Amino acid sequence: MTAPAPPSTAKGKATWARLVACARAEAIRTGGTVEIAPVAEAAGVVPSLVNRYFGSKAGLVSAVVDDFFDRLHAQVLNIDLDSAGDWATHERLRLEQGVQFHYADPFAVVLYTQLSRDPLVARTETERIEIVIQHAAHNIRRGQQRGELPAHIDPEFAGAAMFGAMRQVMVAAMRRRRRPRPEQLVGMLWPQVAAAVGLKPEI
Template identity: 40%
Template sequence: MTTPKAPRGATTRERLLRAAAEELVETGELEVAAVSRRAGASAGLPYRYFGTRSGLLIAVLDDFYQRLGDAAALRAYDAPTWAERERRRIRDWVMALYADPLAPLVLGGLVGDAEVATANTRHLHLLIELGARNIARAQRAGELQADRDSEFLAAATLGGTNAMLSVALTRPHRPPAEEIIAELWAVVRGAVGLPSAPAQ
């Protein structure tokens, strides 16, 4: 059985997105002409697919957050307790960002105009909303304190996670992923009020 081919337009769009991500990682900049050269495309082709340089940057951001969602944020974990599920999510979150060359740029504040900043904020708010619903379910189940604001907790844990990973990813010598996972879990556990784990 053969796998159906992606439509030509979708393939071209993916090629341009890949070239844009590579250009950002290598140079820290996004010049549309450089993306076209890297993709082996005509100078006007990115504008046909993305409209503007900002549109291309936003598409790169969207693609980045989709990968993060697939790897961790949108995953349903099969474990009996909230703590076990979220520890697994943190592991997958860290491993995904450690493996993604764009992560240091996105977490460090991708350079762009107000339109790009608005798109990034929209993604962050969606992640906070997902986190708040997740925490609220655990509160209703009696696994977390019910008197805490779930949205504030989600915002605090996401902000702390992104800040810690931004520091880790931009250090000259990255800390081992397992060390970051342990540090992040300690922060999240403390933020939501879970008791400390017993010493091993």
């Protein structure tokens, strides 16, 4: 089932965004379960409007997943850090930003571990993760073209390894009552990132 297109009017866009924010808050509050009635009540709309905008509860949850990955791209993945130095230098900075992003967003651990999934939600998450991996692969290819990364490294495999490692380490960290300091996680993750692209973790 395909979700309806987002509304085009300013009022409709504001309502759509408010529903996504309320659904995100509900998922955080419940530990991964989203129901239309409490989301609609929190947003100050009738439940039928949720179906009008998103097609179904699954469409609403998928929009929350999309919102998370949109923010991940805007705040971490799409930032141009080339001026910071070579590939290793700017990607360690990006890793630091990624750790901070996940720590600042309580929805991250819900998404990665507890979010109730129907096929539409699972497909949305899978598609967004693939986009992240392809983005990382493109970044690795740029490093190879500049001679900053070994040419024999498979960019897609390396990108998958990098995101997979970060995701699982962040889940373990965010589940702890006392979270490790961000710099501890970066220090643990960076050698894995470096190994994935054939570098020695010297910085």
